[in-house]
Amino acid sequence: MAGRTLDRSGSTPLWQQLQRSLLDRLAAGEFSDQFPGELALVEEYDVSRSTVRQALRQLRADGVIVAERGRQPRVAPVPEIHQPVGALYSLFASVEAAGLSQDSVVRALDLRADALVAERLGLEGSAPLVYLERLRLAGGEPLAIDRVWLPAAVASPLLSADFRHTSLYGELATRTGIRLDAGHEDVHAIVPSPFEAAQLHCPAGTALFAINRLGLSQGQPVEWRQTLVRGDRFALTAEFTAQFGYRFTQPQTG
Template sequence: MGTSGPGPGLGTVGAVNGLDRESTAPLWRQLQGLLLRRIEGGEFANRFPGELALAEEYGVSRQTVRQALRELRAGGILVAERGRQPRVAPPAEITQPVGALYSLFAAVEAAGLKQYSVVRTLDVRADAVVAERLGLEASAPLLYLERLRLAGDEPLALDRVWLPAELAEPLLDADFQHTSLYGELFRRAGLRLDHGCEQIRAVIPTAAERAQLRCDEQAAALSISRLGTASRRPVEWRHTLVRGDRFALTAEFSGRVGYRLLGSRTEFVTA
């Protein structure tokens, strides 16, 4: 890539505006890199230019611009809503290491946001499918807790959890509006989770879920299913639907050690 002029996108067509037409790299790929650097520099915080403006600025076809923007959208850098100008995606407010036996409660508090829950259901019921996952008889009573989790007065997640009632029944008297499940489980039942297995998928929330989470129809979410154990015994089955625009998972990798899950030895503290 050739040298640039006073800034990306300034000056005449050619290497002056950051595009090297003699390079083997496609123009759309070069343009993608230039726009990414401008985004990282905060240049488009208020408004992102349209396709025509970018095509004129860089002296390229609109097809070249479209391909560059398509890649930026695929990488989650830009947000495109039907009938609207693209905009820079805001950074996730809450981040969590992949592989950590983490607490959503603690992650929210660590981000400096007030954590609050609206308790939808707290009762004892039977669920044959969940009971099987917990290694119990199909008719075994389960404590069921369903909450809408909020962070900073905005919905963050829909959280549903099942635990064996024989162990967790003391939690029926707990107030989960602003307290952690794992903290209450330890205080009231003497039970501390020490291991977990999760499956994480990207999903589009249903209309009902979007209404509860207050997200638009283009928004994606993370569907997180967790089996938690204590002393090798399955004691928790949980499903959490988290807004993808407010929550991010992180990991580290390097050429020397490869992919490494952050916090993989962290124990549950609260949730």
């Protein structure tokens, strides 16, 4: 087996470099059949067993691998994130409910104008809007590209919020007193562009859910949201009976 080189002169600890290397190889699908054991990694990377164990300990803590005493580590199955049809859900809450850590890379948080979005929100075309764009991560891996517009007249307090580890709806309620209570949403499947596929680390052939949502509070439009979600990690669910049809779930807005 050919050895792999780590940077022994830099400031990054060897176990962190090893962890990053293993994550990159996992994302590339290299360990789909079997994850290497400790001794194999010691030989391949030319590091101590304690270095390997520290890297694996963090991968276990993040839910990436499963390693039981006396057994070889294995790749943990990726939990599928379920959203109820007909419920006003929070992606933040749903990711955490699946047992995954929830983080975001904030790409934009600013004021801007968008005539088309303003029209959807019932505003004049030049009305200022709070715009938030995030790459949503679940368990450290990309899950969704999320873009949201809100009327600046009510949502400007959000401009000082840190959305790396918190939910939009939670901050909206805390900072403005506004809670969404209704809305309209349409969902359709799309083929990702090369840029979108790269951003979301999509395996070849993976489709995306494209979700457009108009969120309301007491009958007034408050949110226009466009979300692209990996189809291999996201599912829509509904319950129904022969007599009453679909039974919609109560809103989740945490």
